[in-house]
Amino acid sequence: MTTTASTAVSRKPIRWGRVAVHLGCLAALLVMLYPLAWLLATSLKPANEVIASLDLLPSHLEWSNYKTAFEGVNDVSIWRLLGNSLLIAGGAVLGNVISCSLAAYAFARLRFRMRGPLFAFMIATIMLPHHAVLIPQYIIFNKLGLVNTYWPLILPKFLATEAFFVFLIVQFMRGLPRELEEAARIDGCGPFRSFFKVILPLTRPALITTAIFTFIWTWNDFFTQLIYLFDPDKFTLTLALRSFVDASSQSAFGPMFAMSVIALLPIVLFFLAFQRFLVEGMASSGLKG
Amino acid sequence: MTTTQTPAAPPARAAAPTKGRPKRQREGAAWVFLSPWVLGATVLTLLPMVVSLYLSFTDYDLFNPPHWVGLRNYVQMFTEDPRYWRSVMTTLTYVVIAVPLQLALALVVALALKNMRHGKGFYRSAFYAPSLLGASMSIALVWRALFNDGGTVDHLFGNGGWINRPGWSLLAVALLTVWQFGAPMVIFLAGLQQIPAELYEAAAVDGAGKWRQFVSVTVPMLSPVLFFNLVLQTIQAFQVFTPAFAVSAGKGGPADSTLVYTLYLYDRGFVASHMGYASAMAWVLLLVIGAVTAVLFRTSRSWVFYASEGDR
Numbered sequence: 001m002t003t004t005a006s007t008a009v010s011r012k013p014i015r016w017g018r019v020a021v022h023l024g025c026l027a028a029l030l031v032m033l034y035p036l037a038w039l040l041a042t043s044l045k046p047a048n049e050v051i052a053s054l055d056l057l058p059s060h061l062e063w064s065n066y067k068t069a070f071e072g073v074n075d076v077s078i079w080r081l082l083g084n085s086l087l088i089a090g091g092a093v094l095g096n097v098i099s100c101s102l103a104a105y106a107f108a109r110l111r112f113r114m115r116g117p118l119f120a121f122m123i124a125t126i127m128l129p130h131h132a133v134l135i136p137q138y139i140i141f142n143k144l145g146l147v148n149t150y151w152p153l154i155l156p157k158f159l160a161t162e163a164f165f166v167f168l169i170v171q172f173m174r175g176l177p178r179e180l181e182e183a184a185r186i187d188g189c190g191p192f193r194s195f196f197k198v199i200l201p202l203t204r205p206a207l208i209t210t211a212i213f214t215f216i217w218t219w220n221d222f223f224t225q226l227i228y229l230f231d232p233d234k235f236t237l238t239l240a241l242r243s244f245v246d247a248s249s250q251s252a253f254g255p256m257f258a259m260s261v262i263a264l265l266p267i268v269l270f271f272l273a274f275q276r277f278l279v280e281g282m283a284s285s286g287l288k289g
Numbered sequence: 290m291t292t293t294q295t296p297a298a299p300p301a302r303a304a305a306p307t308k309g310r311p312k313r314q315r316e317g318a319a320w321v322f323l324s325p326w327v328l329g330a331t332v333l334t335l336l337p338m339v340v341s342l343y344l345s346f347t348d349y350d351l352f353n354p355p356h357w358v359g360l361r362n363y364v365q366m367f368t369e370d371p372r373y374w375r376s377v378m379t380t381l382t383y384v385v386i387a388v389p390l391q392l393a394l395a396l397v398v399a400l401a402l403k404n405m406r407h408g409k410g411f412y413r414s415a416f417y418a419p420s421l422l423g424a425s426m427s428i429a430l431v432w433r434a435l436f437n438d439g440g441t442v443d444h445l446f447g448n449g450g451w452i453n454r455p456g457w458s459l460l461a462v463a464l465l466t467v468w469q470f471g472a473p474m475v476i477f478l479a480g481l482q483q484i485p486a487e488l489y490e491a492a493a494v495d496g497a498g499k500w501r502q503f504v505s506v507t508v509p510m511l512s513p514v515l516f517f518n519l520v521l522q523t524i525q526a527f528q529v530f531t532p533a534f535a536v537s538a539g540k541g542g543p544a545d546s547t548l549v550y551t552l553y554l555y556d557r558g559f560v561a562s563h564m565g566y567a568s569a570m571a572w573v574l575l576l577v578i579g580a581v582t583a584v585l586f587r588t589s590r591s592w593v594f595y596a597s598e599g600d601r
């Protein structure tokens with residue numbers, strides 16, 4: 001810190017205020033990142049060191065934790081769990097991107113009766129607590145014999161039930177110049193062709209934001225999976241981790257946190273690859289409202 | 290091609306409404322685009338809301354047909370079920386601790402980053418990361434271990450694991466929410482950057498110091514964003530589930546100290562199979578969240594400043 005400050009002094013006086021802000025931010029960052037560092041370290045610790053010592057670093061790297069984790073839980077291999085998680089998250093992404101962009105185009109660009117009230121209703125459902133519809137939805141899926149399948153987790157996404165994303169895409173589409181569609185229409189494009197050929201390609205940033213957030217939220221989801229899935233071989237990584245919740249034996253700590261690391265890995269990768277979309281998407285969703 | 294045709298567009302648009310047929314076609318097209326949403330909104334939102342209202346007046350266990358009991362569930366909830374009130378108080382305490390702490394931290398960090406020349410993007414991303422990870426079961430399990438007997442917090446404060454002490458366990462859950470301050474922070478930061486620099490310059494010319502500028506420029510200009518964050522985080526906090534579940538192994542303990550509302554709702558509906566009772570709980574939650582949102586909106590008139598209105 002001092003070295004960077006002293007090189008700067010040749011040109012301008014040291015801004016102690018700025019240095020203090022940086023130091024404060026770095027300190028906050030260390031505290032923030034501690035749980036993540038702890039998770040990574042613990043996933044590589046031998047069983048007897050997990051609780052006994054405060055040392056973040058393990059005395060030696062216990063890779064067997066990962067070996068145990070890869071064997072899975074309840075005789076279900078981790079590849080199966082990963083595949084199940086990916087299937088649900090992938091289905092949800094596909095559903096949300098398709099259904100939300102369709103609805104958003106109608107709200108943003110087309111005229112139809114009751115547009116105002118329906119739009120207001122759509123916005124209101126963003127605020128609606130999931131629990132208000134949870135039990136009847138469960139009953140419906142139960143009556144259809146779809147409990148303990150992935151349908152209750154994926155099907156709603158194809159019906160644009162996550163209004164937040166409809167809203168996000170509407171806001172984005174409203175920012176696109178109308179002239180493009182007018183031109184397309186004069187060239188003989190109906191609403192369908194101008195949606196697919198003109199609007200959809202331009203909406204790509206909003207669709208990517210939708211896809212990433214849907215993936216991460218579905219990947220992290222616990223409550224819906226908890227009530228709909230029973231068979232261990234249908235479990236996701238999240239549900240498999242849940243079976244560790246009841247286990248209090250500390251010998252399982254290493255493998256449990258090894259599996260936790262594996263479960264977080266896709267999110268971390270997504271974050272590193274798409275952080276600009278994520279941060280900008282979050283920022284714009286808050287402001288245009 | 291497109292640019293040369295553009296000038297012709299406005300008249301074409303003006304002429305369109307007079308022709309009946311294309312307009313009707315467009316209306317039909319709109320409903321095609323809307324159809325998935327309409328189906329979802331009716332079958333998976335409106336219908337379930339009505340059904341859960343009906344179920345809240347019944348006894349229902351998923352296997353036998355619902356049995357009408359009138360207001361019985363509500364009476365039992367409000368007058369005979371101490372665990373219900375326990376869950377209400379737990380949730381309110383949690384909301385009152387977690388939301389202000391989280392928003393205050395988010396605002397302070399956003400203010401610190403606002404004028405930073407180097408490293409702003411890095412800090413912004415790094416502070417935001419926990420918001421994406423924090424909702425996961427992995428982190429909830431980490432939290433449980435950190436705040437357990439022999440965990441880091443025990444080593445630091447020496448008062449035993451927080452999650453085993455009724456007075457402290459909820460604070461551990463709340464701190465997980467505070468840890469995820471990055472999402473509101475990013476929104477604050479974007480809001481701060483939209484405040485025109487001229488306002489600060491004008492205030493400085495008028496002799497306003499840093500604090501005065503903060504109170505008279507930043508706070509009013511940022512109030513809509515603050516309001517948005519407050520509403521969003523409050524609504525979310527009322528529905529907290531995963532960390533409370535993980536910390537207490539799904540039981541809400543110790544001594545019901547982490548029995549948040551949704552956890553008790555899950556316990557009644559899906560563990561004890563009292564779907565009617567759980568539906569009543571869900572409707573009360575819906576009404577309370579609606580009421581809190583309405584109150585926030587009402588009070589917002591006195592403290593939220595919308596620049597566009599001020600111009601008029």
